[in-house]
Amino acid sequence: MKIVFDSRQLAHAPAREMHNGDWTAFQETPARAEAILAAIGPAEPARDFGMDPLLAVHDAAYLDFLKIAHADWRAAGRMGDAIGYAWPIVGRRPVNLTRIDARLGRYGYDAVTPIAAGTWDAAYWSAQSALTALDAVAEGASGAFALCRPPGHHAGRDYCGGYCFLNSAAIVAAEAHRRGLGPVAILDVDYHHGNGTQDIFRCDSSILFVSIHADPVTDYPFYWGHADEDGEGAGRDATLNLPLPRGTSWAAYRPALNRALAAIADFGTRFLVLSFGADTYAGDPISHFALERDDFAALGRHIAAAGLPTVTVMEGGYAAAELGDNVAAFLAGLSSNG
Numbered sequence: 001m002k003i004v005f006d007s008r009q010l011a012h013a014p015a016r017e018m019h020n021g022d023w024t025a026f027q028e029t030p031a032r033a034e035a036i037l038a039a040i041g042p043a044e045p046a047r048d049f050g051m052d053p054l055l056a057v058h059d060a061a062y063l064d065f066l067k068i069a070h071a072d073w074r075a076a077g078r079m080g081d082a083i084g085y086a087w088p089i090v091g092r093r094p095v096n097l098t099r100i101d102a103r104l105g106r107y108g109y110d111a112v113t114p115i116a117a118g119t120w121d122a123a124y125w126s127a128q129s130a131l132t133a134l135d136a137v138a139e140g141a142s143g144a145f146a147l148c149r150p151p152g153h154h155a156g157r158d159y160c161g162g163y164c165f166l167n168s169a170a171i172v173a174a175e176a177h178r179r180g181l182g183p184v185a186i187l188d189v190d191y192h193h194g195n196g197t198q199d200i201f202r203c204d205s206s207i208l209f210v211s212i213h214a215d216p217v218t219d220y221p222f223y224w225g226h227a228d229e230d231g232e233g234a235g236r237d238a239t240l241n242l243p244l245p246r247g248t249s250w251a252a253y254r255p256a257l258n259r260a261l262a263a264i265a266d267f268g269t270r271f272l273v274l275s276f277g278a279d280t281y282a283g284d285p286i287s288h289f290a291l292e293r294d295d296f297a298a299l300g301r302h303i304a305a306a307g308l309p310t311v312t313v314m315e316g317g318y319a320a321a322e323l324g325d326n327v328a329a330f331l332a333g334l335s336s337n338g
């Protein structure tokens with residue numbers, strides 16, 4: 001399977017994040033990508049598809065903010081990484097402010113997503129890696145893997161969050177739809193709900209979003225991913241959320257996967273975008289499912305059995321020592337003939 005990664009994605013390296021009320025080392029490290037590459041490489045670099053596919057999914061003012069947020073932060077006399085600390089209450093009168101502190105609150109929703117000097121470049125090339133993988137599948141490959149990092153599925157049209165800045169899965173899905181490769185479905189199997197992807201397509205009936213994730217009653221991102229969220233307006237029934245409890249192992253995960261794949265088949269899907277997170281692993285330091293190495297291979301085989309052209313984009317996975325082998329097992333399963 002073609003693997004795409006661009007070394008410019010390593011430029012994003014914040015020092016720390018807020019975790020359970022205290023500072024901790026930033027979890028979404030450049031070393032994650034290096035560990036995956038060591039296990040699955042070599043990769044091809046990204047081609048540059050420019051800003052248009054990003055603007056199809058993201059708000060122009062948000063992208064302008066993201067490009068200069070770190071410079072603005074430094075210009076305000078701050079040290080280190082830009083990080084929000086004041087957020088508007090939902091439903092409050094929207095105000096357009098220029099102060100960097102206010103803009104960090106306006107364009108983000110949490111304190112785990114610092115913006116460092118290299119963030120824009122890394123996020124840009126992460127999205128371009130995903131678009132490069134799309135090109136390979138559009139030209140006839142059955143699948144391609146974009147080693148996206150930073151990840152994307154928590155980023156919405158006009159916000160960053162959950163280590164995510166540009167929503168690569170959404171960018172690929174919108175571009176695949178635009179090229180007439182659809183109907184397009186997105187399957188998100190990261191431990192955390194893909195709230196950004198859901199928000200981007202929640203009123204859109206042309207792209208199906210299906211997610212299997214930890215119940216947001218107990219887990220980040222809390223405010224999205226509940227089972228009764230099924231889309232809005234014209235997009236009603238084009239969103240399917242399958243939350244599972246902490247402790248879920250393959251025996252309980254597999255029936256949810258079967259439901260997800262049945263919905264994807266019912267939609268008439270002809271092109272699949274897969275948001276893959278390895279943080280469903282039993283040994284993940286910030287997550288609470290119980291999949292083992294062999295289960296990742298089974299997960300890949302089950303998805304491959306759908307027989308759909310598939311672009312896989314990397315999302316989370318934080319068990320540094322096992323991450324590469326888990327991703328390798330998943331891709332081996334995904335490359336099988338079902």
Ligand code: OKP
Nearest residue numbers: 019020112162192220316317
């Ligand atoms: C990004 B991706 C820890 C709570 C979780 C943020 C998790 C972001 C996950 N106190 N922190 O979906 O893997």
Ligand code: ZN
Nearest residue numbers: 190191192316
């Ligand atoms: Zn995750």
